[in-house]
Amino acid sequence: MKTIVSRRCAWLLILAAAFAASACAEPAATAPEWAWTGFRRPEGANPVIAPDTATRFFCPLRREWVAWQEGDTFNPAAAVRDGRVVLLYRAEDRSGEGIGQRTSRLGCAFSDDGVHFRRLSEPVFYPDVDSQTALEWPGGVEDPRIVQTDEGLYVMFYTQWNRRQARLAVATSRDLLTWHKHGPAFAKAHGGRFRDAFSKSASPVTRVDGGRQTVARIGGRYWMYWGEQFVNVAVSDNLTDWTPLLGPDGELLRVLEPRDGYFDSELTECGPPAVVTDAGILLLYNGKNAAGERGDGAYTPGSYCAGQALFDAADPTRLKGRLDKPFFVPEADFERSGQYPAGTVFIEGLVLHDGRWFLYYGCADSRVGVAVREAGAECAARR
Known part of the structure; x- marks a missing residue:
């Protein structure tokens, strides 16, 4: 009898947790028209990428074979x-x-349906004996975002x-396998003022045309949102050299900041590439919840x-709207266990x-997951 009761209690707790998780996300019925709702995890598919202890790679800096994705x-x-x-x-x-x-490298995986992936056995991007060694070794290369030009x-x-220091950098490729490193994105801006400043997490602005998502020009320039603690803005003429925008005080212009009492009370960190829609530029971002009274x-x-x-x-620095509740929250066990057990759905890829x-995301700094949404009017108008 005790076993039956305990099992019933366990199922009630699971159902309650699932209900609480869904109740904490922004429901489609109350979301503004501009928001993208309806992202669903494909049943039985996640995580789509997990650690692999079998593959080895000869590290050109350590000069030995390394189990590069076993962690x-x-x-x-x-x-x-x-x-x-x-x-x-x-x-x-x-x-x-x-x-x-640890040392981070970038692995590569391919999928016909966006859910089931085949991986290459060696990384395609990593610290090497090159012009960027001092900036990438021994910590590595982390948290990429990718856009494509016309x-x-x-x-x-x-x-x-x-x-010692995190720097936002740029690389280019024609095939996603062979890359050319261009170095820190802000190296030439403002007399080199931000070359060695802390920077990361870029969300370049993209558009959809003819069913194809490519990087966008606004007012003749490329734009990107970037930043971990706050969301800042930068512009470029060539996609490799970027200039952060400054406010009237001469400091970095902040266009989105944490809010006490909300899910993003600790930080607002840029997610995948932003998308131009009929309503404006939609930025998906990662919000970290603060502890104590400041948090939600x-x-x-x-x-x-x-x-x-x-x-x-028309003015990518002007905020028009913002969700008060997240649209995507940690639910599954693998999203709440691993390197970051507090729970993480860290969104970075959107295609x-x-x-x-x-929508592809990191699960607790340990796995890769995917959620899918049917494309709506934001794409139909541009096909």
């Missing part, structure tokens, strides 16, 4: 090439203990981490949930594929 695999960028979804995911070895103390060039924004009691302190903000398409939006 954790998470925080992916996504792109479409030849009708397939391509993920570049962050993979850690076990060269250290604790978050940020001409077919892929541009990747990633974090260089040498275990509906979410675990320290947890990462996904939010949405809308900016003016349009076969009439659907595929």
Whole structure:
């Protein structure tokens, strides 16, 4: 009898947790018209990428074979090439203990349906004997985002981490396999003022035209949102050299900041590439919940949930709207266990594929997951 009761209690707790998780996300009925709701996890598919202890890679800096993705695999960028979804995911070895103390490299995986992936056995992007070694070793290359130009060039924004300073950097490729590193994104801006300043997490602005998602120009320039603690803005003429916008006080212009009492009370960190819609520029971002009175009691302190903000398409610095509740929250066990047990759905990859939006995210800094949404009027108007 005790066994039966305990099992019933366990199921009640599971159902209650599931209800609480769904109740904490923004329901479609109350979301503003501009918001993208309806992202669903494909049944039985997640996680789509997990650690692999069998694959080895000869590290050109350690000069030895390394189990390069045996630690954790998470925080992916996504792109479409030849009708397939391509993920570049962050993979850690076990060269250290604790978050940020291992070496990160980027693995590559392909999928015809956006859900089931085949992986390459070696990383396609990693610290090497090159011009960026001092900025990328021994911490590695982290948290990529990818956009494509109308001409077919892929541009990747990633974090260089040498275990002393994080820098937002740029690389380009024609095939997503062979990359050319251009170095820190802000190296030339404002007399080099931000070259060695802390920077990461870029969300370049994209558009949809003819069913294809490519990087957008607004007012003749490329734009990107970027930043971890706050959301800042930068512009570029060539996609490799970027200039952060400054406010009247001469400091970085902040267009989105944490809010006490909300799920994003600790920080607002940029997510995947932003998308120009009929309503404006939609930015999906990662919000971290603060502990104590500053945080939102509906979410675990320290947890990462996904939010949405809308900016003016004519003036990308002007905020038009913002969700008060996240649209995507940690639910599954693998989203609440791993390197980051407080719970994380860290969104980084977003692509349009076969009439659907595929959102790829890191699960607790340990796995890769996917959620899918049917493309709506935001794409139909541009086909």
